[in-house]
Amino acid sequence: MRFTDIPGLQEVKQKLVQSVQSNKMAHAQLIAGKEGALNLPLALAYATYIQCQNRTPDDACGVCAACSKNQKYIHPDLHFVFPLSNIKNDKDVDRFKAEITKSWRSFLIEQPFGKLDDWTNSYGGENKQALISREESRTIIKTLSLKSFESPYKIMVIWLPEYMHASAANGILKILEEPPENTFFLLVTNAADRLLPTIVSRTQRIQVPLLTDEDLDSYLQQHASLSETDRRNILQLADGDLNLALRLTQSDDNINQDLFAEWMRACFKKSYADLVRMADDFHQMDKLNQHNLFYYSIGMMRESLLYLAGSTSINRTQGGELKFIQDFSKVLNILKIEKANQLMSSASYFLERNGSAKMIFLNLSLQLSAVLNP
DSSP: OGGGGGGSSSHHHHHHHHHHHOOOOEEEEEEEEESSSSSSHHHHHHHHHOOOOSSOOOSSOSHHHHHHHHHTOTTTTTEEOBBOOOOOOSSSSSHHHHHHHHHHHHHHOOOOOOOOOHHHHHHHHHSSSOOOHHHHHHHHHHHTTTTOOSSSSSEEHHHOGGBOOOHHHHEEEEEEESSSSTTTEEEEEEGGGGGGHHHHSSSEEEEEOOOOHHHHHHHHHOOOOHHHHHHHHHHHHHOOOOOHHHHHHHOOOOHHHHHHHHHHHHHHHHHHHHHHHHHHHHHHHHHHHHHHHHHHHHHHHHHHHHTTOOOOGOOOOOOHHHHHEEEHGOOOOOOHHHHHHHHHHHHHHHHHHHHHHHHHHHHHHHHHHHHHHH
């Protein structure tokens, strides 16, 4: 991964490049961003730039031996720690580690903008919470105690440290504060507020925003054959999340307008029989489309808030969606929208952690019905 492979985010890229050029790299950096931000690709590109043997003023050369190995994620001085969920028991520990490492490299190559659920699905993890086990802290210390093989720099990328077992997090505090010479930690997080304060205090934070609509639209125009209408709808639904936007380009059901309208009408009318039927339908949807509906719904609540506030200049809805927002806003106020958004966000969180889709949807529908009819 190189910086040129990542759309937008010029300010963050320049900050990372300058830290290398000025030789002022912090030994432990917290690369933070919301879920959907490209902080993992940035960390990978940053690692490639650090170890590149022929750096250019703004990117790695892409052709030296170090770059060639980093493009395949096989550089011996680039190390990874990442969450794992329960999988089939394999008593051969060495074989298990080799297979997982191979799966991880394939995941980074095939899904460079992937998320945790993409990673779990790629190696066949069970529907259980992924985590970084306490044993990983000992592995980190052991790995970094060895001399580097080829590069002057050793780099440890810890992806999603918020999933680290408490004892593992405590176990790396000393080496995180005083790492061996020319050793760098890149902690890539989507939830910095869930990290131990002692971890955060030992790192330099780099905040990675979501992509702007302009950068995301430019990327889609180059990498996907879509009509302007489809791109606009995807931009609204993705809201700066490149991974979600790319998944939507492969979905047959990108637009949730009719489903959302039917759902909200049933909630407002307290049509419980319809809500039970819709919960069954929701359960039959694949996980991508389930998430899409929640993302779309949260986006429509945002549009309703903007309409109520009179901020029409930054409102994204047009045509039928705008007409629905105008009608729907008549039964809303700021407090209702805030509560509905919280409920939808919580439901999306539980769905992400493999809760029962039917129960989540039905419970959310009943709560939304109460919000819309106080």
